[in-house]
Amino acid sequence: MEAQFTIMPRIGDQAPDFEAMTTTGKIKFSEYIKGSWTILFSHPADFTPVCTTEMSGFALEKEFFASHDTKLIGLSIDSIHSHIAWVNNVRKNTGVLFEFPIIADIDMSVSKLYGMLQPGESETAAVRAVFFIDPTGKIRLMMYYPLNVGRNMEEIKRALIALQTADKYKVAMPLNWTPGEKVIVPPPKTVAEMQEREASDYEMVDFYLAKKDLP
Incomplete structure (x- = not known):
């Protein structure tokens, strides 16, 4: 069978723009990220164990990201109703609230735009992608993890500080x-x-x- 390749944005590209429904309402991405650093991250599915630990990790670091002028926005190929039910479920069970927006990418349009769908891993779930976007809207760093390996929050924080420090000095x-x-x-x-x-x-x-x- 001939291999299928996914078109992916590259470091240095302007972050592709889109409009989407999220858990905090409808957004236009270019307006949401304007003037601040942004981390866009995808997870395979709601109500799954690894994803719950990761999303909770981002939520628990709310003050760190705010202090580094960085917005968060998540994504998965689930409906807005599934997202809200999951957010509520995690809050009730752990006390952790996902306050950042989570994109309901039910038609996979954003996942395809950002190369989050990788057929060799899954054709129906986004891999664990992380995009670091600077205040000018440029993609500065990308991380991709498979479905069965959770990300390292300390490395995400370290990478963000490194990018910001490199720019400043x-x-x-x-x-x-x-x-x-x-x-x-x-x-x-x-x-x-x-x-x-x-x-x-x-x-x-x-x-x-x-x-x-x-x-």
Whole structure:
């Protein structure tokens, strides 16, 4: 059988726009995300165990995301009635309320637009995708997980802070970087810049790899 390929947005693309019904009402995505960071994430289905732990994880980190100027929005291929019943069920059983909007993508249109439907995994359920979108509406980072492996909330938080820090200070992050650690300074583009670097207080591995502390 010939393989089927899903068209997916890429890092650096503008986030595809759409209108959809959510648990907080109808939205136009470009208006919802305007001017702030946004994390769009999909889950395979309501009333499933792994998805419940993940959505609860996002809900419990409400203050963290708010403090980092980041909106949340979920999605699955379920009806709005299923979403609301699930939200209510989780609130009653655990006390956790999903206050962020959850898209009811019953016709799969948004899932297809974002490459969340991957036939090799499932043709009827969205994989566990995570899209980091910056205040200009540009996709900056994407994560995809299979149906049977939950995401890592600490990595999602770390990645968000890394993106925001890189933008603010025009730097890059080394392997396993966490907030408070040294960052990588962009490599020199001229001999003069190289000489300036050698005379700086940077942690020099070599002229092309230098680290510094942030303020």
